[in-house]
Amino acid sequence: MFRDFFLLAARSIAHRKVRSWLTIIGVFIGITAVVALISIGLGLEKTINDQVSDVFGVDTFIISPEGTFGPGGAHADATFAIDLDHLRSIDGIQEAAAIRDETGFVQGSPDEAGDSIKGLLSVVGLSPELLTDFSSFIGDIELEPGGRNFTATDRNVAILGNAVATRLNATVGSTIEIEGQPFEIVGVVVPGEDDAAGRQSGGMMSYGRTTEDTIYVPYDVLLDLYGPADSVLVTLVRVAEGTDVDEAADRVETDLNERGADIMTITYTDISDMVGTMMSTISAFLAGIAGISLLVGAVGVMNTMFTSVLERTKEIGVMKAVGAKNSHVWLIFLIESGMMGLVGGAVGTILGLALSWGASALLSRVFGIDIAVVASAALIAITLAGSFALGAIAGLWPARRASKLLVVDALRYE
Amino acid sequence: MSLLELRDVTKEYQLGKTTVRALRGLDLDIAQGEIVAIMGPSGSGKSTLMHILGALDVPTSGLAKLEGTDLASLSEPQLVTIRGQRIGFVFQTFNLIQTLSAQMNVELPMIFQRLPRKQRAQLACALLERVGLGDRAHHKPNELSGGERQRVAVARALANDPEIILADEPTGNLDSESGSSILNLLKTLSRDDGKTIILVTHDPEAAEIADRIVRLKDGAVRKEVEHV
Known part of the structure; x- marks a missing residue:
């Protein structure tokens, strides 16, 4: 019917x-x-x-200044100090790496006339582990031929953005001065292909700034130059296999907050x-x-x-x-x-x-x-x-x- | 016992603010197998009488019995069942459903009685064959002539094999030739199948086939004539 x-x-x-x-x-x-x-x-x-999830995987989280994420917006002046060695000692943490951003007084290599450019430039400290263990976060940094990445034992070495290298008259092997200390240039970043501005798309390292104008040095060197970090941009933490990343993140957050760091942790779950x-x-x-x-x-x-x-x-x-x-x-x-x-x-x-x-x-x-x-x-x-x-x-x-x-x-x- | 028995039936309805007394104490008996023609001028209550005989409406007062059962005592669903199974309607304007084929129009009453599809189709075809439209089963009403449409309507009225066929001016919209053939068809139904046929008509020719003519005036029977 x-x-x-x-x-x-x-x-x-x-x-x-x-x-x-x-x-x-x-x-x-x-x-x-x-x-x-x-x-x-x-x-x-x-x-x-x-x-x-491509960037984070299942085992990584970020430590970031309190309030940079989620409703309420960032307080730009939030500062905190993180001791990476302490972080690595927390239960369940396998690896930690950080990016730190400072403005440094830089002097370039002298030209034929013996003059060299001086000025304030952005100096970014990268843990060597970032390049080896957390490459998904920073994207591929392609260096010009003859260059190399940092190694764990490197101290006074630097990798230059393409534009800054030209301005400082520096190539691989030459030396520049940062805050009066000599740094050997070990690599120059190839200009980004994605767009004319040289912005590295996909990588978190650039943080909205062009890689072209940045000087990268090993993270630990900044400790010598500027003392303990109070302006770490971001810290990446990888947990040991079999450890629940959300639990580990909670543990780290509690631990660091107790030590006075005004930070929050962000896991894949949080972002998702x-x-x-x-x-x-x-x-x-x-x-x-x-x-x-x-x-x-x-x-x-x-x-x-x-x-x-x-x-x-x-x-x-x-x-x-x-x-x-x-x-x-x-x-x-x-x-x-x-x-x-x-x-x-x-x-x-x-x-x-x-x-x-x-x-x-x-x-x-x-x-x-x-x-x-x-x-x-x-x-x-x-x-x-x-x-x-x-x-x-x-x-x-x-x-x-x-x-x-x-x-x-x-x-x-x- | 009469098949249909009306005793002192009155029917009033509201038309705006005035009360229309359509039937005023009407008595009528109709026997099984009879052909009865109901005639009378406009406003004499023919249509109202037809509605009551067809279980479409119930009297305001008086008795209307179908095989001894008082129709007024039945619920609406029971009246629906009577209409569906025991009475077949043929209308002046055919009232076929325009969107459906002749066969589907004939099947319609069987759908409401939940007959299986196959059985329905067979019956509908047989009925269309019977009214001489075996080859027209898949035509829509607007592809048929007036006479053919009325034949489809007759086939539809026969769908659930009712005892009573109520035809309201069945020849009213037809030329005389088509009209005659419809009347012949109805006559055959009475003679061969024992159907009780009630014709409401103005048409003297239609009255010709009746066994009895009932003339109405002012909502009551003025005269009954046995037709020979």
Whole structure:
């Protein structure tokens, strides 16, 4: 019987083609918006999480000045000192490395005339472990031929950004002075290929500053030059195998806070949670706006169904005269409005997914950002069921009116 | 016992602020297998009588019995069952569902009685064959002539093999030739199948096939004529 009612409803929809399509357009615009937003939103979240997990892996966390992450914003003046050796001694910690940023008085190599440039430049201290154990964080630093990275025993050596090397008239093998101490240049960074500014994309080391203008020295050397760290940018910690990274991070945070360091730890879970919260908030907001168009679509369905009931009053009378129960009439109209919702949902799902694929392709081509499009079976199933329900709910009132028509009045209706 | 028995039936309904007394103490008996023509001028209560005979409506007062059962005592679902199984309707304007084929129109009453699909299709085809439209089963109403549409309507009225066929001006919208053939069809149904046929009509030719003519005036029976 259900099958027959579906058939009756489908015939009726097909019979009033223009009106049905207009109604369906009203539904699928809303569904398209919702599907596109959800699928892009989920895709963005997945992309971010994937990238974060590529960088972090499962065993690494960051120590950062309190408040640099999450709501509230950073207090830029937060300072803290971290003793890497102490950090390595904490239970479950395998390796730790840090980046420290100072501004140093630098003197370049003398030129032919014996003059050399002097000035204040950014000097970044890197733990050698950063290059060996945490390469995913700093990206690949490609050095010009003849250069080498720091080793664990290096002291007064430096790697120069390409621009700063030129300015200081320094090449591999030459010597510059930082705070009056001589440093041998062991490498010069190849200019970044990704963009003209030389910004290393993907690496965290650059911290928004171009690698071109930076002088890198081993982390421990900065201790000699400037004393204990009070402006460590970030510290990376790897836990030993089999240690829960979140537990270890809590332990480190407690330990260091007790020692007076104003720091927080950030694990993959923290970032993933925050991304999730942020994305759901944005998604919910956008879906709410899209929801308004769904509401308008539903009102359109209701309007069409009321017109249909009015127009088919006589038909309803005939159906009742030949033995249709009120519930039959109700069901036929409900299925009809549900089907309009369903067709709208199907068209909307296809368009919505196409839209998000298009947007993703466009972002990838124009901005080089790859965003995955999430088109799960669950999303599609829920959308289709939801759009049928939307139509059916919009049809409840008209269907009820149809079912309550008195057969005598309905037959007399002209 | 009469198949249909009406005793002192009145029917009033509201039309705006005025109360219309459509039937005023009407008595009528209709026997199994009879062809009865109900005639009378407009406003004489023909349609209202038809509604009550067809279990579409119940009297305001008086008794309307189908095989001894008081229709007024039945619930709406019970009346729906009676309409669906025991009464077939033929209307002046055919009232076929435009979106459905002739066959589906005939199947419609069977759908509501939850007959299996296959059985339905067979029955509908047989009925269309019977009314001479075996080759028109898949045509939509607007692809059929008036006479053919009314034949489809007759086939639909026969769908659940009812005892009573109620025809409201069945020839009213037909040319005389088509009208005659519909009347012949109805006559055959009475003669061969023992159906009780109640015709509401203005058409003297339609009255010709009746065993009995009931003339209404002002909501009551003015005269009953046995037709020979």
